[in-house]
Amino acid sequence: MTTLKTKVLPAEGHLAATSSGARARHTPLMPSAGMRRVWLTLLGWGIALIIFFPILWMVLTGFKTEAAAIADPSLIFTPTLESYVAVQARADYFKFAMNSVVVAFGSTLLALLIAIPAAYAMAFLPTRRTKATLLWMLSTKMLPPVGVLVPIYLIFRDLGLLDTRSGLIIVYTLMNLPIVVWMLYTFFKDLPRDILEAGRMDGASTFQEVVYLLLPLTLPGIASTGLLSVILSWNEAFWSLNLTSSNAAPLTAYIASFSSPEGLFWAKLSAASTMAIAPILIFGWLTQKQMVRGLTFGAVK
Amino acid sequence: MATLQLHDIVKRFDDTEVIKGVDLEVNDREFVVFVGPSGCGKSTLLRMIAGLESATSGDILIDGVRMNEVGPAERGLAMVFQSYALYPHMTVEDNMGFSLKLAGVPKEERRRKVREAASILQLEPLLERKPKALSGGQRQRVAIGRAIVRNPSIFLFDEPLSNLDAALRVQMRIELARLHEELDATMIYVTHDQIEAMTMADKIVVLQGGVVEQVGSPMELYHHPRNRFVAGFIGSPKMNFLEVERVSAAATGVEVRLPDGDTCTVPVDGSGLDDDALTLGIRPEHLQLDPQGPLSGRIEVIERLGGVTSLYVRMQDTLVTMSADGNVDSRVGDSLRFGFERDCAHLFDGEGLALPSLARHPLAGLNRQDNRAPAAAGRL
Numbered sequence: 277m278t279t280l281k282t283k284v285l286p287a288e289g290h291l292a293a294t295s296s297g298a299r300a301r302h303t304p305l306m307p308s309a310g311m312r313r314v315w316l317t318l319l320g321w322g323i324a325l326i327i328f329f330p331i332l333w334m335v336l337t338g339f340k341t342e343a344a345a346i347a348d349p350s351l352i353f354t355p356t357l358e359s360y361v362a363v364q365a366r367a368d369y370f371k372f373a374m375n376s377v378v379v380a381f382g383s384t385l386l387a388l389l390i391a392i393p394a395a396y397a398m399a400f401l402p403t404r405r406t407k408a409t410l411l412w413m414l415s416t417k418m419l420p421p422v423g424v425l426v427p428i429y430l431i432f433r434d435l436g437l438l439d440t441r442s443g444l445i446i447v448y449t450l451m452n453l454p455i456v457v458w459m460l461y462t463f464f465k466d467l468p469r470d471i472l473e474a475g476r477m478d479g480a481s482t483f484q485e486v487v488y489l490l491l492p493l494t495l496p497g498i499a500s501t502g503l504l505s506v507i508l509s510w511n512e513a514f515w516s517l518n519l520t521s522s523n524a525a526p527l528t529a530y531i532a533s534f535s536s537p538e539g540l541f542w543a544k545l546s547a548a549s550t551m552a553i554a555p556i557l558i559f560g561w562l563t564q565k566q567m568v569r570g571l572t573f574g575a576v577k
Numbered sequence: 578m579a580t581l582q583l584h585d586i587v588k589r590f591d592d593t594e595v596i597k598g599v600d601l602e603v604n605d606r607e608f609v610v611f612v613g614p615s616g617c618g619k620s621t622l623l624r625m626i627a628g629l630e631s632a633t634s635g636d637i638l639i640d641g642v643r644m645n646e647v648g649p650a651e652r653g654l655a656m657v658f659q660s661y662a663l664y665p666h667m668t669v670e671d672n673m674g675f676s677l678k679l680a681g682v683p684k685e686e687r688r689r690k691v692r693e694a695a696s697i698l699q700l701e702p703l704l705e706r707k708p709k710a711l712s713g714g715q716r717q718r719v720a721i722g723r724a725i726v727r728n729p730s731i732f733l734f735d736e737p738l739s740n741l742d743a744a745l746r747v748q749m750r751i752e753l754a755r756l757h758e759e760l761d762a763t764m765i766y767v768t769h770d771q772i773e774a775m776t777m778a779d780k781i782v783v784l785q786g787g788v789v790e791q792v793g794s795p796m797e798l799y800h801h802p803r804n805r806f807v808a809g810f811i812g813s814p815k816m817n818f819l820e821v822e823r824v825s826a827a828a829t830g831v832e833v834r835l836p837d838g839d840t841c842t843v844p845v846d847g848s849g850l851d852d853d854a855l856t857l858g859i860r861p862e863h864l865q866l867d868p869q870g871p872l873s874g875r876i877e878v879i880e881r882l883g884g885v886t887s888l889y890v891r892m893q894d895t896l897v898t899m900s901a902d903g904n905v906d907s908r909v910g911d912s913l914r915f916g917f918e919r920d921c922a923h924l925f926d927g928e929g930l931a932l933p934s935l936a937r938h939p940l941a942g943l944n945r946q947d948n949r950a951p952a953a954a955g956r957l
Contacts, residue, residue: 479650
């Protein structure tokens with residue numbers, strides 16, 4: 277987030293500088309281009325800091341002792357790994373992390389496999405009911421998950437899916453499918469039909485059309501859809517807390533396990549949370565360019 | 578060898594009928610142009626021939642074989658799209674060779690065929706480039722090259738020049754005509770531009786509202802339009818239409834009263850004509866300044882093109898276009914009298930149908946091939 281802001285702001289500042297510079301000749305009361313730029317930069321950094329502050333505070337707290345963590349908030353303290361050691365001694369972080377990775381990527385892959393053909397059909401072979409189907413799909417996201425907790429729990433129990441990775445993968449896939457189909461649909465719709473038709477004239481079967489033309493041409497969109505799905509799955513807590521206990525529990529369950537049984541231990545909780553969000557934060561950072569490119573794919577083509 | 582027949586083709590989208598029963602014959606090696614205003618169904622018709630759109634009813638026959646249920650690729654056609662529809666992620670070479678790749682043609686042969694097509698279109702230096710790095714004209718040539726590589730029995734063009742600037746359009750028009758000769762292939766070309774139709778076609782199909790208004794050679798359509806629509810659509814600037822009154826009608830000519838009160842006889846077959854209100858059609862190039870002429874008006878706008886000057890003359894409530902000499906010394910506001918060549922005038926009945934001319938124009942049967950044949954040159 278922050279790196280993105282710092283990258284964008286100077287460019288905006290530059291634009292503002294040239295336009296206000298031109299205006300300044302007519303209205304001497306306008307602040308100079310340089311001042312404007314300074315203010316904009318400060319504003320940008322300020323907003324970024326406010327957004328980022330809770331995460332920063334959590335990370336810092338993780339490096340404090342329990343005593344320091346509940347004492348007056350202070351930026352000056354002696355960092356210690358005490359909490360991390362304590363956290364790792366109680367629960368194996370890597371086991372949870374592995375579950376998160378498998379479940380997040382597994383469900384994303386499965387969702388894409390189902391959603392790509394669905395979105396293809398909706399974008400290129402729409403019927404009169406396509407729009408309504410899309411809306412209906414999205415409307416399923418409006419239902420509070422807790423509303424279907426009991427039936428899903430019972431189904432999972434009977435099918436032996438409780439506390440299994442495959443069970444979570446199924447739930448996450450279903451959970452993200454509407455969004456994934458929607459996003460892919462909008463990306464696919466941006467692709468000129470002519471290109472696929474040219475492919476058909478060239479003798480491509482539907483499968484070849486998808487593999488040789490559609491997928492390579494909408495890859496930025498598919499990638500950003502996949503990234504979003506990974507992030508949503510990674511952060512999902514409701515189903516993971518209710519459907520897993522130990523074997524398949526992902527990092528969200530790991531954090532939760534520190535908040536309840538022992539009361540509030542700010543430092544340990546912060547350390548555990550930091551470890552839980554670190555992978556996805558780094559992942560998001562590394563792929564942020566791809567994400568932005570994907571999300572603005574249609575707009576700037 | 579490739580011929581195409583359409584029998585009573587109808588296309589309905591939901592409840593709207595966009596093609597209302599089209600019959601058409603395209604001969605081998607013919608250059609056929611579908612022309613008409615936007616929304617007339619010409620592109621839909623082409624897409625049905627291509628197989629990208631299914632016909633609601635009717636038969637599409639290629640070389641006598643019904644193709645309605647055959648997929649686009651198996652029909653042996655190639656299509657050039659208005660947007661070029663190049664594959665943006667592939668190089669020019671891969672774009673052109675894509676159909677061969679799908680057909681499982683070995684790499685070496687693919688390469689050879691692509692180069693062959695590229696040399697016809699002078700695309701060799703661009704083979705490694707991606708479409709992004711090409712100009713509009715180059716993209717257009719790649720799209721044509723992609724079609725050539727498939728060695729189709731019929732080429733389909735869907736408004737291929739409309740994204741190019743005027744100068745390039747003229748150049749590509751000439752190139753396409755050359756290509757038609759060189760490849761000796763049947764081509765069907767869709768355009769809304771009647772100049773493209775006139776210059777390239779052996780046969781023009783004028784469409785309006787999903788109906789074929791007339792089929793014929795360019796000169797046939799120009800000299801013997803079947804109705805008011807074709808008369809107005811073919812020819813540039815547009816034909817002038819004057820409301821006239823019938824004085825008498827016979828098989829040897831129809832006498833009409835012109836807006837200014839004079840009468841004149843138009844050499845068309847008026848037998849059986851009983852409409853009183855008729856429309857006289859005169860092309861701008863057939864109007865001439867004449868101090869004794871039967872028509873008069875006041876110049877409203879003058880467009881000087883150098884060789885030709887277009888005069889827009891107000892006659893009561895109609896604005897008449899006249900193509901005058903480039904050196905004509907008229908001014909806006911001048912009143913003038915003018916006449917027209919009777920033999921070139923057209924007369925339309927109350928329904929807009931043309932009354933048949935008494936004499937067929939000598940060039941009406943001429944088509945593009947005749948322009949080149951030495952025997953035809955004698956006729957000219």
